[in-house]
Amino acid sequence: MRTYAGHSTAKESNELYRRNIEKGQTGLSIAFDLPTQTGYDPDDELARGEVGKVGVSIAHKGDMHTLLDGIPLQEMNTSMTINATAAWLLALYMTVGEENGIDTSVLQGTTQNDIIKEFLSRGTYAFPPGPSMRLIADMIAYTVDEVPKWNPINICSYHLQEAGATPVQEIAYALSTARAVLDQVRERVTEETFPRVFGRISFFVNAGIRFIEEHAKLRAMSQLWRELGRERYGVDDQRYLRFRYGVQVNSLGLTEQQPENNVIRIVLEALAVTLGRNVRARAIQLPAWNEALGLPRPWDQQWSLRIQQILALETDLLEYPDIFEGSKVMDGLAAELMEGARAEMAVVEEHGGAVKAVDYMKTQLVESHRERVARIERGEQKVVGQNVYTTAEPSPLQAGEDGGILTVDPEVERAQVEAVERWRAERDEAAVRAALAELRAAAENESLNVMPATLAAARAGATTGEWAGVLREVFGEYRAPTGVEGAAAIPDDEALHELREKVDRLSEALGRRVKILVGKPGLDGHSNGAEQIAVRARDAGMDVVYEGIRLTPSRIAATAVQEGVHVVGLSILSGSHRELIPEVLRELREAGADVPVVVGGIIPPADAERLMQAGVARVYTPKDFELTRIMGDIVDLVAEHHSAAATA
Amino acid sequence: MSAARAAAGDPAELGRRLRECDRGAAPAALNVIEDRSARGRERTRKLLAEVSPAALGGEAGAHLVGVTGPPGAGKSSLLSALVGRWRELGRTVAVLAVDPTSRRSGGSLLGDRARIEHDPRDDGVLIRSTAAGTRMGGLAPPTREAVQALAPAFDLVVVETVGVGQSETDVEEVTDTVAVVVQPASGDTLQFLKAGIMEVPDVLVVTKADLGEPALRARRDLESALRALGSRDTPVVSVSSVPPPSGIDDLVEALDAHRAAIDLPATRLRARRLTALADFLAERGEAGLRALGGRREAERFLDSLHPALDAAALVGALEERASEEGGG
Structure with missing residues (x-):
């Protein structure tokens, strides 16, 4: 713990x-x-x-x-x-x-050392895929003899789920990554050493709110891992074949609205990885209830730690052998996931393995996430407090002077x-x-x-x-x-249809198509939000310039001017909005671009107010989950800015 | 007030600034040119008049380069390396990246820019992304006009489009030199060349030279196809844009050599006339063309006009002619 x-x-x-x-x-x-x-x-x-x-x-x-x-x-x-x-x-x-x-x-x-998921989800890569994989292989080959108790790599399916992966995708892409790593290391170590290398590979997985299926996912992964070891790499020592994993449970499903409910979500997700002894996690990290609001304080982290302690010490969870052994339902679920994962792994192999398939996998993830967002938006996937049972008493947990979150002193940087x-x-x-x-x-x-x-x-x-x-x-x-370029268009509904007409009318009035720049300033690589906004803006009929993550304020400003965009949307989740957003605004002003700027991210209300004062036109936070509505808002903003007649 | 209007001011002023190599005027000028409203087209006319051969006292000095090829051939990475090399040589570059996506929604995701590495603080590089509109690989009138507007202000104006087969004719119409980009082990270009579906480009570029044998084979196949077609002088250049990049200098040289060999006034004159015709067609449609007595007749009419007229003036002449013919 x-x-x-x-x-x-x-x-x-x-x-x-x-x-x-x-x-x-x-x-x-x-x-x-x-x-x-x-x-x-x-x-x-x-x-x-x-x-x-x-x-x-x-x-x-x-x-x-x-x-x-x-x-x-x-x-x-x-x-x-x-x-x-x-x-x-x-x-x-x-x-x-x-x-x-x-x-x-x-x-x-x-x-952690899993670079593929950095390309797919987390964004903290530094070098191209080929050389990055070589660095990993070098490190594994070095540590297996020189620092033998070190786990040089922890393959993360965690971040794939955060990027929208379905259970099948989570299993398939993580195991394909493991395969790519092992293939590369095999060339760098001796045949006798290799089974030990296989045994040193561990995983970092996610557990979502559908906790029965999530448990089945771990059973499926564990079995596929053994299969891979035995069949592809000829490992037969049971010690090395064990699927070793740690967990951080899902953050993507945590809500900004009625955030206290997140504690319940976290408990249920923790059950997914602890219920069945045969595939129980070796280590668990639980997120804090207020992650969607800002940085958790020590007290928030303590609350998450207590969940684990209560599960382990007060309940009878740890007293029984595997409680799902012989369960037809559980075995059936696991078999279904394995079948799906095998098929998806085969597709990755057709692309030439995980390294070459980064493009393919990324497109699939954006697509899955797009579907998930649309389901929640349409109310097909229920999220309590977000799209159902939305009226609530004011939360006393957020009433403190700090607004219920931690802030970092800007002096640290200097x-x-x-x-x-x-x-x-x-x-x-x-x-x-x-x-x-x-x-x-x-x-x-x-x-x-x-x-x-x-x-x-x-x-x-x-x-x-x-x-x-x-x-x-x-x-x-x-x-x-x-x-984003490969993401399918969302099915038409009335709201989108109306929005599209609004965009067409405004484009007509402007003389050219409404053009938006979606930018991610800073080093934060969590690009889900930016990607979904970019795709929806396209589906709304706009021309969208999206350059991906890690952009300097000067680059964003230069792009806004060169591309002649009508509006700039910035996405930022690392908490550095206080420094970076005013800087983007300043660079835009200096470059002579008079365009409205909207910001989306984990931005506490006090900061939002400050940003609006600095000149930001709108601030969106995780509670704004209706993308079509946000788009409509942005179109109105552009229309206002041009005082063109785009009647809603 | 929008960025466009804030920086734009008078379109003639923007045109004048471009004529005097003030690259800072380029984004606002492009905003004007992309504006397809009646007012926008009027403003474009004023702008282009300032960069006409008459105003410039000759043809603009820029080298107009088309870079085209099938999706995934490595055009953007190649451009990334090329732009870097050109900048090292002290040449300024404008890239007009034309994205092929055209969706039911009318919207597009313009992704090429992200793949062309450049220093955002360097005002010697301009990248502008546009959606192609409806036709695969075709060029919308604003792109054609943009080439002419930027030509006095940059050393190179590059038009990047997606295309295999016949669709690159549009690029060929507006540029001095067309480079077709091919990746090893994709036989499309070779087949199109052999079948005569595709015209022989000015330069052929084989990417991914780092792959070794497949890249060499692709180059040999293309060279023998060119020999069979009697175009043994068309250069085939192998490049790799993964570090360390290779072949980029050879490509720069091949492009320069082609530019030096062409009849520039004739090439540019043809570009202006075909741009005018495309613009006229986009506005007036086939019915407009019929009013001129068909395409061939329209081209003949354009050939009879003064060579120093800019594209916008030529469109005006076409429109006048069409209404005369229609009325008479």
């Missing part, structure tokens, strides 16, 4: 870890901020507004020393939510171990920027240059493993941005597919 933590500075996170260790916690779970996850230093233009948000900023081994100060690493099991830069963060972790006199071969823990500049000035520059040259040589030579050079750079004092910068130069920059 642990909670996902790591906020703002290394020092504060360290204090939190030490408090938790005093209370008996033996596991560390480190969340990094987005610049660290995507390989940028705190003083990079792209890092602006993101430093210390959603996790801790680690720019070099000095930061890692501060983070782990006084913690007995040899006794810890450390989980790092890190992917594109996993090799680097593991190297920093090992370096701190070494410099504290610990034998690094005893280190235990997990690096301090971290100064700190990294100081670090660079004080280190042995020649040693860093030499280490980075060595890294470049290793990256350029496919037959070398990049881990030793990465460790050397970590020891020498290189920064996160420098490590990733060298690799970007060698491997190239990359922009993941947006998946």
